Amino acid sequence: MFHLKEFSNKLNELGVETKLVFDADYYDGFPSRKIGHWFQTKKKFNRLVDEFKPDVIFIDRERHFG
Numbered sequence: 001m002f003h004l005k006e007f008s009n010k011l012n013e014l015g016v017e018t019k020l021v022f023d024a025d026y027y028d029g030f031p032s033r034k035i036g037h038w039f040q041t042k043k044k045f046n047r048l049v050d051e052f053k054p055d056v057i058f059i060d061r062e063r064h065f066g
Contacts, residue, residue: 004060019052023059 008018026045 004058007058019054021048023061 004020008020011018026048
């Protein structure tokens, strides 16, 4: 995540608004070791997108969030 933080900081310096989030904080479904995570809704993720309204999303790994 270090490289994304540096990239985000540089974009902020250039006047581009960014938001860096940890994917598992928003969605971590199957196959998770925590069975409760298998049935998560995407409410938290949808709220993030609705509030921030991104033009582009960068991810650093392929998971359920990406």
